[in-house]
Amino acid sequence: MALTRQALSLGMIVTSALMIWKALMCITGCESPVVVVLTGSMEPGFKRGDILFLHTSKDPIRTGEIVVFNVEGRDIPIVHRVIEVHERQDTRDVDILTKGDSNDQDDRFLYTYGQHWLSPQHIMGRAIGFLPYVGWVTIIMTEKPLIKYILLSALGLLVITSKD
């Protein structure tokens, strides 16, 4: 009886975390509403380990906005600023060029070979807010998976051994 109760409370914790995550996804309209800054290319504004809150909207992309995009073939999202926009007269097509604040060059060398511009479909979201340092937890857990296992087992142990 006590075992099922503990299993239930563990299940409740996991489910509520998942519900909060999904709700965030609905509210901000993105696939991943929070992203961790992995490189120093936007310093001193964003340092490695900061997290950014993203938002998608149908508003057109304009220069100065900080966007998160995926280059085809790579799955690490890049967070840089838009420095050039060329929008066509009749269609919704837009050519976008980005650059990291502390990089000297624009991002053309990051795009796939032969690609000179980004399109709105590459953009995952716009950064609207940020929290410093919080992303280090994710970076440590990704780069040293051992810590992730230790943390999860300690959490599981804590729930199971609590008296109620």
Next chain:
Amino acid sequence: MHSFGYRANALLTFAVTILALICAMASLSDNFNSPSPSSQIQILNINWFQKQPHGNDEISLTMNITADLQSLFTWNTKQVFVFVAAEYETLKNSLNQVSLWDAIIPTKEHAKFWVQTANKYRFVDQGSNLRGKEFNLTLHWHVMPKTGKMFVDKLVMSGFRLPEEYR
């Protein structure tokens, strides 16, 4: 019930919740700031204006940029990112925005500035439409907080015109 692990867990949860609350309040306090920035941009000289081998127009110009952005800074501001972009319309494109210069303002004291500079980034068109083109110069600023919501705004200065002929 009163084990060390249990107490440590309760303390940690409480601390994180309070921290999150303080960050949210810090960000909300930025909304009470009503900024009144001002700026002026002059084009001192068109250095050169050519059609490049790949068929696109390119221009190099020297600008005089003055601005007073001190009212944007609050206690929760980490830095202000400021940049100047040229905006114009062509037959093919309803909007073109090209960033010409940017800078990072780390503190309030640096926010009142005067700078004379050539364009930091290349002003290249998609095509050959720049001769005699009228364009706006906009000063954009991006207030990046120590924590929380970022604020963006801009000042549009219109009435600039590119030369009719290449030089």
